[in-house]
Amino acid sequence: xxxxxxxxxxxxxxxxxxxxxxxxxxxxxxxxxxxxxxxxxxxxxxxxxxxxxxxxxxxxxxxxxxxxxxxxxxxxxxxxxxxxxxxxxxxxxxxxxxxxxxxxxxxxxxxxxxxxxxxxxxxxxxxxxxxxxxxxxxxxxxxxxxxxxxxxxxxxxxxxxxxxxxxxxxxxxxxxxxxxxxxxxxxxxxxxxxxxxxxxxxxxxxxxxxxxxxxxxxxxxxxxxxxxxxxxxxxxxxxxxxxxxxxxxxxxxxxxxxxxxxxxxxxxxxxxxxxxxxxxxxxx
Numbered sequence: 001x002x003x004x005x006x007x008x009x010x011x012x013x014x015x016x017x018x019x020x021x022x023x024x025x026x027x028x029x030x031x032x033x034x035x036x037x038x039x040x041x042x043x044x045x046x047x048x049x050x051x052x053x054x055x056x057x058x059x060x061x062x063x064x065x066x067x068x069x070x071x072x073x074x075x076x077x078x079x080x081x082x083x084x085x086x087x088x089x090x091x092x093x094x095x096x097x098x099x100x101x102x103x104x105x106x107x108x109x110x111x112x113x114x115x116x117x118x119x120x121x122x123x124x125x126x127x128x129x130x131x132x133x134x135x136x137x138x139x140x141x142x143x144x145x146x147x148x149x150x151x152x153x154x155x156x157x158x159x160x161x162x163x164x165x166x167x168x169x170x171x172x173x174x175x176x177x178x179x180x181x182x183x184x185x186x187x188x189x190x191x192x193x194x195x196x197x198x199x200x201x202x203x204x205x206x207x208x209x210x211x212x213x214x215x216x217x218x219x220x221x222x223x224x225x226x227x228x229x230x231x232x233x234x235x236x237x238x239x240x241x242x243x244x245x246x247x248x249x250x251x252x253x254x255x256x257x258x259x260x261x262x263x264x265x266x267x268x269x270x271x272x273x274x275x276x277x278x279x280x281x282x283x284x
Contacts, residue, residue, distance in 0.1 A: 077174045078114070079145055080226070081137040082189060082241060084121075084169040084278055086130045091164035096133070102160040103135055109153040112144035113137055115177070119187070119280030124256075127277040131169055134189065134280040136243075138177070145172070149231075169276070170234035173226030173241045182221060182247040184281065188255075191238040191276040198271035209267045210242055216260040219251035220244055238276060252279065 087096055100118065107113040115138035121128050139145045148154055171191060194203055207225070214220040225242040228235050246252045255261055 074141070074174050076176065078177055079139040079141055080173050080175040080224075080241075080243070081139065081145060081148075081230075082171045082173075082243075083135040083137065084131040085133045085135075085161070085165055086167045087132065087164050088166045095164045099161050099164060100133070102157050106137075106153060106157060110148050110151050112139055112147040114140055114144070117187070117280075117282040119282050119284050121278045121280055122186075122284075123188075123277050123279035124252075125277050127275050129169075129276055131167065131276075131278055134187070134278050136187070136189075138175075168234050169236055169238075170230050170232050171228045171238060171241045172230035172232075173224075173228060175224040175226060175243065178222050178245070182245075184248045185221065186246045186249055186252055187280050187282065188244040188246065188252060189278050189280075190242040190244065192240040192242075192268075192272060193236075193238045193274040193276075194240075194271050195273045198273075202271045206268050206271060207240070209264050213244075213260060213264060217255055217258050219246055219254040219258075221247050221251065236276075238274070249281075 085099070087099075104116065104118065107116045116136070118133070118135045121132050121134060137148075139148065192206070194206075211223070211225065214223045222245040223243070225240065228239050228241065244255070246255065
């Protein structure tokens with residue numbers, strides 16, 4: 001009897017071991033995985049930032065990466081580069097002529113400049129802050145500006161300018177090429193710096209009101225405006241540029257006292273901190 005009990009016991013152990021060995025192995029729970037689509041945020045840099053600022057070699061102001069991270073559609077537009085100089089009292093007429101000639105040669109040396117105009121300020125308004133010479137360069141896009149700023153010929157121009165320059169003012173903005181240019185056209189460049197506490201809705205109202213003037217004042221031949229996007233540090237805090245073109249001086253004469261222009265000024269006044277205005281007839 002004892003022998004039989006031992007035999008049964010041994011058989012039970014064998015069956016139990018066999019069942020355990022046949023059971024499927026427990027699969028470990030998968031470790032939490034990271035998604036393949038998660039990427040490290042790439043810092044946005046502006047390729048137009050260089051160590052050359054309007055030929056002066058000064059350090060450009062930083063670009064706000066949050067703004068730069070949002071791409072904008074500028075199809076059909078061109079990039080304007082508006083530059084204004086005042087000269088030292090010691091600068092002679094020949095010195096100033098030399099600067100103008102050197103600047104005017106750049107389009108033949110830097111092919112990313114697709115248009116170039118210059119003239120001396122002739123605004124009848126007292127808002128030029130002492131600036132006397134106006135230059136309007138045009139690039140196809142930001143790549144054109146990025147090529148221009150560090151270009152050796154641009155830097156060489158800076159060497160011609162620097163001994164005679166008192167102040168420089170630079171604003172870049174997106175504009176539109178004119179279909180036609182009046183022979184004696186007059187450029188009316190207007191720049192605004194808004195109060196720090198100006199509501200965005202008030203600024204938008206000013207933008208819209210100014211943009212509506214061409215439909216109300218027929219002496220305006222062309223009109224474009226934009227916000228400053230210059231990588232240089234010469235904006236003096238101005239953020240908005242409006243470029244109004246008249247066929248001639250008579251067009252400006254009709255515009256300045258026009259009732260719709262004066263009504264626009266009333267919309268502007270509550271939000272305005274500072275205005276700067278320079279007018280020029282290209283080539284004069």
